[in-house]
Amino acid sequence: MKKKKVNDMDHSVNSSSSNRAQLNRAKIWQIAFFAANNLATNCYAVLMIYVSYFANGVAGFAISTVAILLTSLRIFDGITDPIVGALIDRTNGKLGKFRPFMIVGNLILMASISSLFYITPTITNGTTRLLFFIIIYMIYVVGYTLQTAVTKAGQSVLTSDPKQRPLFALFDTLMVLAVFGLVPVYVSTVLAKKYGGLGTIELFHDMVPKVIIFSAICTVIAVIGIWSKDRKEFFGTGVNPKVKMKDYLDVIKKNRALQMLIIAATSDKLALGVATNATVGIMLYGIFFGDYALAGLLSLAGLVGGVLITIVGVTIARKIDQKRAYVTFTKLALTCYSIIAVLLLFSNPGDISFTNFGLPTILFLIFYIVGYGSYMVAGNLSIPMIADCTDYETYLSGRYIPGMIGTLFSFVDKLLNSLSSSIVGFSVILIGFKILPDLDTPFTNSIKYLAIFLFCGLPILAWITSIIAMKHYPLDQEMMEKVQIKILETKKQALAEEEL
Template sequence: MQTANPTAHAKVSAEVLSSTGGPKKLRRAKIWQMGFFAANNTATNVMFFLMMNVAYFATGVVGLGTVLVSTIITGSRMFDGITDPIIGLWIDKTDGKYGKFRPFMLGGYLTMAVVIGLLFFTNHLVPENFKLPYFILLYVVYIIGYTFQTAVTKAGQSVMTSDPSQRPLFSTFDITLSGLLFTGGAMYLSNYLVPKYGGTFNSAGLFQEFALTALAISGVLTVLAIIGIWSSDRTENFGTGKAEKITFKDMWTILKGNRPLQMLIIAASTDKLGGSIATNSIVMVMLFGIIIGDFGMYGVISGIVLIPNIIIALFGTRFASKFGTRKGYVVSTWLAIGSFSGIFLLLTLGDPTQIRMDNWGFMTISFILLYIFGNGLRTLSGGLVIPMIPDVTDYETYKTGRYAPGVMGTIFSFVDKMISSFAQTVIGFTLAFIGFNEIFPDVNTPYSANIKWVTLFLYIGMLMFAWIASLIAMKFYELDKTRMQEIQVELENRREINNKK
């Protein structure tokens, strides 16, 4: 394993760059291509947003039990993680007329489209004895289609651009598009669909209209993403331009021998666990509904943070482009720690009940500002993880000759999903410790000191643990901007040699 030596890397990089013409050799995508390809992640997030509500359909329309449906959905996340490496290996073995990635993008969307159509238009109509197995079958096939397309988001970036300074641009588009999606989707669901169908989720018509809207938007975004990656999805851009056979055995070899991948997994998975806990609806109910005492403020402030999130993403990704993705991630993590430390001090030393939209005093202004910056920085640091995945992919190619973007991305996803799936378990055990063994707290639960400290632990404490673990991992992550320039120039030289053969 090569170890980090910044001084030596800088010297070698400078010599290589000056003798080869430097960064001008590196392959760059057009800005619109980066933006179009980022739509692939938004396309799958549209489907994800729809399926976030499938439990309401399964219980209220199909008539399945709540515990049963919850168990099926939880188990499906484990299945989702298991399918990731298998599909990743399949992607790495693919290299046909239509490239490596485009077939999986289109196949994933079409698979999900068929399943979603059958699920929301037929599941409640089949005989009673077949409703459960039919639901399980469709949900399993949906997971496979979803993994097809999501795997490309992580794997496909390696062919879009080899310039380390351009890769953070993906996060700019991704954070912006995802922010617009989830804000607009929440408004569409709560302000249009639910009122239109009687104010409840127990209507087949609601979910059918929801499904058709999601399929249309996701379809357009998928087409844009395919167009974005079209000219890059070619054999000469895969690794060194020379095919290397990838097997199941290589998965363990890659994970065992690639230190930057190991460190990135630790950083990203702990971030995901902390974020999944902090943003869980139960934690939000306790923070806004019980500690602050006004759950309606949560909806208002969620709309307020959209534009600041986009602005923070623009400045943050520009910083990462200039100084390297690793440095951008580290700086945004430190700033997030500072913002959430401020929220902790505000809620412990001040009076949270003074935080009101009709009471613009010190508590309200301070909380909103800290919440905006903290949420934006948390989103930014999480978004910068994605362009670091092609960096560890290229490092593997540089070190061993293996080009395995599918395996790299899905190994990352597998570990990430396994760890983040513990979020609900952490919340459940923590609340059980203070007496909530049968039901979760809601907006009508009386305030208590125990609830306050548990809320602060789940909302802030878990994030702090995650960020500290991430910063420690980044100490052993050698792929800074200088190192990546050295690696990319070497890979370009190898590609030129192999493509001439």
């Protein structure tokens, strides 16, 4: 008889005592460490928020070219996801299923980003420069996909306990808030002033080395976090399936939970991708408010408030379930941004500013902090909810395919999010701009109304869509208990057959 080594198991599903399921549970530090994988890729994501200014102001590409180019490259980004997902599901080597993709992905990110920002400006021929930019950006996309796919797919091996999974959202939200909160502060209050705007080569040469080093450190931490869990006994039923590309269609048609989560989460991300676009920040804070430093200071305030809201949100998610917590905080974000939209419509240039700290500024600050923090809770809960969808697929079909589930989500997510730069780019073209607005652009009412629509209007529409989609999402607390019990029974049967 061949003994199987199965560690880190515990009893935890709260149904009747006879139906208690033995679940895979992680140590708290493992969840926190693995969350650093998302931080590693988000370091590059926050850098690429400003890539339009590099492409337009440094590389010299026309604004329409930049909009079309970045949209096309993000569509390519989405196309790479199913391929990487299939590779993850077929991988089970000495370094496990997930660690090779984390390590190789980060190495590719280092090389491609260095080439993009250091070599592109040195190419004198315009056509050659554009082709080089496209090729290197495509390589960057491959590296980004390799590493970021693991964040979603690896959740299912880390822990299967419904009470633990929301903890990933806690650590992930804190880290995401830190990078997306502190970096804009640094850019708007230090770099933009130091180098005279966002479209300077010196600014990017200042940022790039810091991003590369910090992301590499985060990747090492994340690899340590998942190390002991990246083994066959934690891979769903313990069986590594043969995955075919046509299986993607089957999953899309039959996995209702994944369908609804994709609709909810991707619509949110598209709208917030527009709302947090660097050009929207310039129009809102720099031109309408006349105080671009406010962007960085608000990000810092949002960071502090977001931490508190996240702690509350994850506590609620662990007590009830992720679905109900997602809906609760989406509704709160919707309410706050609706109030902000009304406030902005009735505000004049200079009304909201830290140099004019009156009631409009106070109200904007309060509702922005609560609204943005609530969005971050809901948005980051979607990642452990993908693990629930992975388990649900195992429950439905017996297949453990975390790579496929995670990258199906990413594929649609990136496909829609690829439109964010185009939406912003063509929006500013519609109001008469041939180059992106910058800090020296004069105020007009068309800038005000466009900024309000992009900053508040699109997110409001997205959150309404999310709330409707969640009404049809089947994975509440009771259903997840059924799912985990069935998976455990299937796993025990598979292990018993393997020992014979």
